[in-house]
Amino acid sequence: MLEIFPIYMTSFKQDRLIRVYLPKNYNEGRKKYPVLYMHDGQNTFNDDDAIGGTSLELENYLDENGLEVIVVGIDQHPKDRINEYCPWVNGEYCKKILGHASTSGGKGIEYVDFIVNELKPFIDNKYRTLKDNTAMAGISLGGLITIYAMCSYPQVFKNIAVLSSAFYRNQEEIEKLIKDTDLSLIERIYFDCGDKEAGNEEFINKEVLASNKAIYDILKEKVTNIEFAIINDAEHNYPFFRERVPKIFSFLRNNIN
Template sequence: MLEIVPFYISSLEQERFIRIYLPKNYTIEDQSYPVLYMHDGQNVFQDNDAIGGTSLKLEKYLDENELNVIVVGIDQNSEERINEYCPWTCWEYSKKFLGKESIDGGRGIQYVEFIVNELKPFIDNNYRTLKEHTAMAGISLGGLISTYAMCRYPEIFRNIAILSSAFYRNQEEIEKLIQCTDLSLIESVYLDCGTKEAGDAEAISVEFLASNKAIYEILKEKIPNTKFQIIKEAEHNYLAFRDRVPKLFTFLSRKSNQFF
């Protein structure tokens, strides 16, 4: 069951839709559920709402597998996506990919504050949630902002899953933040990256993978349960991302579909 509700984001001074998936047994059984927060909400659940027409088809996957989890998809503001998903403005490393300097980014701090201070309390107060069992997942820049959220609020986002993360936009700063943050509360991190993220632009694909490997090398030293997968031939598109949907739920126990 998918609910779509308008939500005013005071920290960003704008309204957008929040898409809330409830498990099939939500109205039948009186139990509480872990919550997974995801970005790019239009592209999470259904193709007909997706930007570009291709989504993760997460509603279908969750219904078919009967996973006991609430998933909250936050719609993107396409015009502000880079600004909201990047905690800092772009630095020198990003020029390898962009070929120029960029002043985009810097509103990721407000975006994460919205999730923590406005959205999560709303979800916890209006739905049956396991308030202490909160995960976050993101794709591309959504992976960057998810990693930032984990570092800023490790007591809240104890499990994250990130696919084909565009760390390069804030590579220097996100590496520093991971290194200086106490991540002892984090339970699990899953990250992956394709070998053809940039399609035929081989040099960019190599750099993209190197960017993700660098983050993994830092994370694995601080979080024992960190897993990194290199997906051969995978490109940076939703058909490739859809194939990895099960990876988004590595924080769930296979036996009980609940948190470890």
């Protein structure tokens, strides 16, 4: 069951559509549920709403598998996605991959603060949630902002899943943040990257994979329960992302039924 409604984002002075999945038996009792926050909300639950027409089909997957978790999808702002999912202005590593400098990014700090200080309290008040059992997952730039959120609020987001993360946009800053952050509260991380993210663009494939490996190498020294998978022949698009949906939830296996 999906509930869809707007929430006002104070920092951005605009409404943002929020999509909330509730387990099929939610209305049959008083049980409280863990919560998973996800970015790119339009592409999370069903194809009809997806940008480009292909989603993760998460509503069907959760219903079919009877997973007892509340999933909160936060819609992206299509024209401002890079800015909102990058905590900092794009750096030198980004220039190396793109082949030119980029001035995008820098709104990610406010975006994550909105999730923690405005959206999460609203969700915890409206629904029966386990307030201290909160996870986050993201794809591509959603992976970058998810790792940033984990580092900024490790007491909140203790279980993390990131697919095909575009760390390269803020490579230098996110590496430093991870190194400087106490991650002792983090319970588990699932982490992956395709070896053909850019299709036939071998240089970009190599650099994106190297970017992800660099982040993993730092994280594995700080978080014991971490899994990193290189997905053979996986490209950077939703048909490939959808195949890894079970992986997104396997890291929650001790938290949901």
